[in-house]
Amino acid sequence: MSDRECDAGVIFASSRNHGNTRLLVEYVVAARTVPIIDLSSKRIGVYDYGHANIGDDFIPLVEGLSQKALWVFATPVYWYTMSAQLKTFVDRLTDLVTVRKDIGRNLRGRLVAVVASGTDPELPAGFESPFRLTCDYLGMKYRGAFYGQFDRDLVPSATTASKARAYGAALFEMTAKPSLNADARQERPRAG
Secondary structure, three states: OOEEOOEEEEEOOOOOOOOOOHHHHHHHHHHEEEOEEEHHHHHOOOOOOOOOOOOOOOHHHHHHHHEEEEEEEEEOEEEOOOOOHHHHHHHHHHHHHHOOOHHHOOOOOOOEEEEEEEEOOOOOOOHHHHHHHHHHHHHOEEEEEEEEEEEEOOOOOOOHHHHHHHHHHHHHHHHHHHOOOOOHHHOOOOOO
């Protein structure tokens, strides 16, 4: 695996596919080869206790993602939380502890990070809780969030781009190693 190839996938969840969040993802990913999956282009229904949505794009998507060492959730901050697209995706993880337990078991030990964009100086209190608690429940390793502040549309704050690149370098270094041993899983990139 070269320095620029990473065993990771970005789960991109924004209503604008070329807005602030996408620009922030480009800073974090830099020139690395990382697939960016746009949830808005997928047909993923809301969670249903009767599993009526089992034939949509969710299961095939997570089958592929379950093979990745690192998942990066990318979302704007909408009303103090993740986007609706990402919330639907996270809710559907329930399918992996009910109808597709084989995939759910395969998530254990996988790394998860969040890249979020917004205009406030910092993430809202409690923003990371759903990610951290979901990871704990599924046996995944939460590695924290990077927040990029934007002064206005497509104009990041003075230090956002450089901090995002540094965060990405540290984050993707975890997946460039031949194996994710226990020591590597304990590392956590600094948001700057």
